[in-house]
Amino acid sequence: MTVDQWSTEPIYRQIAAILRAKIESGEYAPGDKLPSEPRLQQEHGFARDTIRHAIKLLREENLVVTLPGRGTFVRPRSQ
Amino acid sequence: MTVDQWSTEPIYRQIAAILRAKIESGEYAPGDKLPSEPRLQQEHGFARDTIRHAIKLLREENLVVTLPGRGTFVRPRSQ
DNA sequence: AAATATTTGTACGTATGTATG
């Protein structure tokens, strides 16, 4: 699962989709810390701004919470 | 004082006028930091590009100076 | 306790693409 640089789908949405899939598959389980922003930058090869945009989407979906200085963590499944 | 979306006056000029008025009234005093671009985005509800365009006008009028990574500041009154 | 490293937050600069009037 990689980003298609030439897709009309914005990169940040593609990255969000990748992370979302990993959460839903359990690769990132509730309570797990996601890779840090610099780490995700390395993994996917895009700017921090783009990574942060992706994570912001996941926060808005209540899939993760971000704690300053700590990291971004997978939330417990609701319901 | 708000932006009229339907005015023939460009939005960026309207926003510039609002900020200019606040500077001239002393609400933003010399040395004060203006709200950041994202903050102004929230306040007025337009795109960053539009906010930046407004601030650019104030810079050209020497009303403010912008320091990268710091913010935009009201200049001391000249003469 | 103190210094350093890591991680997220904030802020501006720049460039490009799309759409509209």
Added chain:
DNA sequence: GCATACATACGTACAAATATT
């Protein structure tokens, strides 16, 4: 063609919170 406006993406720098040594 040009001006206006929004969206996306990358770059750079520094601050603040937290963790580590």
